[in-house]
Amino acid sequence: MATDYGQGYGLPAEPGHPGHAGGRRRRLPAALRAPVEGRAWRELGYVLLSLPISILLFTYAVTMVSLGAGLLVTFLGVPVLAAALAGCRGFGAVERARARGLLDLEVAEPEPLRTRRQGFTAWIGGVLRSGASWRALLYAVLQLPWAVLSFVVGVTVWSVGWSLLTYPLWFWVFPMYAGQDGIQLYGDEHHRIYLDNPFEVAVTAGVGLLFTLATPWIVRALTMVDRVMVHGLLGPSRLATRVVELESDRGVVVDTAAADLRRIERDLHDGAQARLVALAMDLGLAKEKLREDPQTAARMVDEAHGEVKTALQELRDLARGIHPAVLTDRGLDAALSSVASRCAVPVRVEVDLAERPASAIEGIAYFTVSELLQNISKHSRARSASVEVWRTENRLMLQVVDDGVGGAEASEGSGLAGLAERLDAVDGVLVVDSPAGGPTRVTAELPWRTEPTR
Missing domain, CATH: 3.30.565.10 (Histidine kinase-like ATPase, C-terminal domain)
Structure with missing residues (x-):
């Protein structure tokens, strides 16, 4: 693909841009900012929403595909299967929008259905032949186990981190309402260990801080898999993308060829053709004067000879411009x-x-x-x-x-x-x-x- 790097290439960033020296610099490093940044909360929200959405999508896909497969012995099986795939494509549009809003992931729409004719039967054939439909079904099946894993891991590390980090603020709940000195770290019939003295409370908060700082990166690693799945299964295939590129390139080639033809026609019309027309007229006048005034006719022929040389040079330049x-x-x-x-x-x-x-x-x-x-x-x-x-x-x-x-x-x-x-x-x-x-x-x-x- 041709890439245009000229616009702004090699120029300093604009004022206010994060990379600009005069812009507002962040005082905290990224590792400390991550737990309170909007991106971390959006990614956590994506993980939390993935579980109910994946359950709904998996249930719909398995139910409809099973029903369609069971009804294939009748004429109803194929339409039900097509409806299942079409519904998965609709869920795919929702998932692309969710990834765009929460993960800042831009995924183009898959290739549209290609039908040779109009009508319900043609639509069914287009849905069943579309690779995007089957990729959406595969996404519906694969997302559920991954959503369960990411939900459990994400919620666990997030809740453990923040609960331990804020333990100094709420450990008083245990002696007042639970009848024990604090979080029980170990206990048996003879001995129990509680996190109750100031040192242990501080260490607990420190461990919670480590979990809290690590949570955004763990959640981000989990959403990387979601990014790959959404981009690979719900976006256009490489073949479809390549076809679109080739169609665009073919249009550029056609436009370029048409522009070159117009340029050649213009050069011929305004250059060599006009000069040859004038040359023909000069030779006609010279022919008429040949008997009456041979000297003038000879001079006109000599001038026409110079025009011939100029016209030949213009034609050579034009040919060199086409292909030297x-x-x-x-x-x-x-x-x-x-x-x-x-x-x-x-x-x-x-x-x-x-x-x-x-x-x-x-x-x-x-x-x-x-x-x-x-x-x-x-x-x-x-x-x-x-x-x-x-x-x-x-x-x-x-x-x-x-x-x-x-x-x-x-x-x-x-x-x-x-x-x-x-x-x-x-x-x-x-x-x-x-x-x-x-x-x-x-x-x-x-x-x-x-x-x-x-």
């Missing part, structure tokens, strides 16, 4: 050296490739460097630049560096953003590091592919 012949014939090293020679600043080019990548990847790499060098010529006010190309395992790496004024951003609507979208279409990555004052370092990463053997 030097790239096809000699590869990236020669093609990038040719582009660098036309840059407004001196450019050092270093290409370290033992073999050539696929022509599509090679073309994207060429146009990426070409556009970055154009940006340097137009905007950077640099004195020098460098281009480096190398291969790292299965990735083709490009890096363009200049010593200009910096401040380049891959914000929406900019040329760098469009370049990032093009790289994204082939699973590439664009990283922009351009602090104010420079230097600017743009790194592009492309998948390494080779031409298939025939």
